[in-house]
């Protein structure tokens with residue numbers, strides 16, 4: 001880890017903070033956990049709102065216990081005002097965030113409908129897709145001997161799974177939709193969004209529109225001719241006599257495009273990079289892939305925190321430690337910090353796949369918004385580790401190019417080399 005910065009120099013609101021290497025950000029969060037675990041920041045520097053609308057600062061929760069307590073108390077820590085440190089235009093929020101940015105009873109109802117679509121039989125079908133796609137991608141990559149792991153596996157895998165989810169056939173619409181899902185969360189990176197004042201917002205709006213268009217076309221098509229896919233299951237699902245409206249289906253499609261796509265994409269890249277960084281842990285994994293793969297998945301999730309934060313808004317005055325949070329204040333839950341909390345994890349800066357009781361907060365701190373796709377995400381990572389290390393165990397990927405972002409812990413590229421598998 002880098003040298004500890006002075007407390008007063010730490011500025012989580014600055015874009016420059018998120019452009020630093022992870023070791024420097026980790027050092028800053030360590031100082032916060034120790035010296036000021038619930039701290040106040042000025043408004044986050046934003047690409048999505050003009051300065052006159054971007055007036056609200058935010059509190060940061062950096063300790064696991066506080067993150068868990070806030071996550072499990074949605075009456076006081078509401079999701080309805082938005083779930084990112086940066087505010088969104090309200091119309092965009094409604095169009096893009098679905099029930100992740102709602103409270104009960106609307107959240108309960110929409111999540112309830114969604115859960116009806118994930119029956120055990122449908123989950124088996126989904127797991128089948130996942131394994132099939134992982135295998136096919138590793139088949140394509142293994143004989144090459146070198147590739148950008150992000151392009152060959154991390155990007156393609158969630159794209160293909162997302163296509164199976166919604167029964168998107170190969171072609172322009174599928175490619176356009178997957179591209180939009182991939183670009184949606186990269187607004188803070190000028191290399192993706194382009195330079196210029198409105199570039200980030202324009203990219204974001206365009207992605208949302210593309211995803212809405214695909215979702216409404218698919219909904220219409222599946223109403224006429226249901227298929228064996230999530231869109232058809234969603235259209236049929238109901239909870240307490242209610243189905244989703246078309247607008248709700250479109251917003252859910254956007255939520256899923258992000259939730260199922262970006263997070264898994266980056267976690268597979270982090271996995272391969274992290275095992276390259278820590279060859280002793282890779283050796284342990286290879287010694288007993290069957291027995292250790294699940295521990296490895298949990299440790300990769302803790303280590304990488306693919307989602308760096310989620311945000312809540314206080315509905316009433318509340319004191320956390322000695323911070324006096326006022327009704328209406330934004331409260332950011334830093335999973336990346338919770339996952340290095342010294343009071344919770346032994347030797348938190350050690351990557352250790354044999355870690356006991358690895359109760360990380362990569363999927364959130366519990367409560368009603370706990371990641372709906374946690375089981376699926378674990379399954380995806382597990383199959384990737386199995387197939388990659390089972391078939392090309394000497395793969396090395398030491399030099400990632402990281403995304404500059406305060407929400408997603410992203411990897412833009414990851415050149416990798418290995419002994420090619422004989423065809």
Ligand code: HEM
Nearest residue numbers: 100259260263264267306310363364369370371372373377
């Ligand atoms: C490594 C991969 C993933 C990570 C790290 C991750 C992380 C998270 C986190 C931190 C939350 C918010 C928890 C909270 O606010 O308390 C969340 C919510 C959610 N995730 Fe995931 N996720 C992943 C994969 C997936 C996948 C594959 C799906 C698709 C099925 C998915 C669907 C969702 C949905 C729908 C929500 C909103 C739940 C709600 O508000 O009720 N996630 N995820």
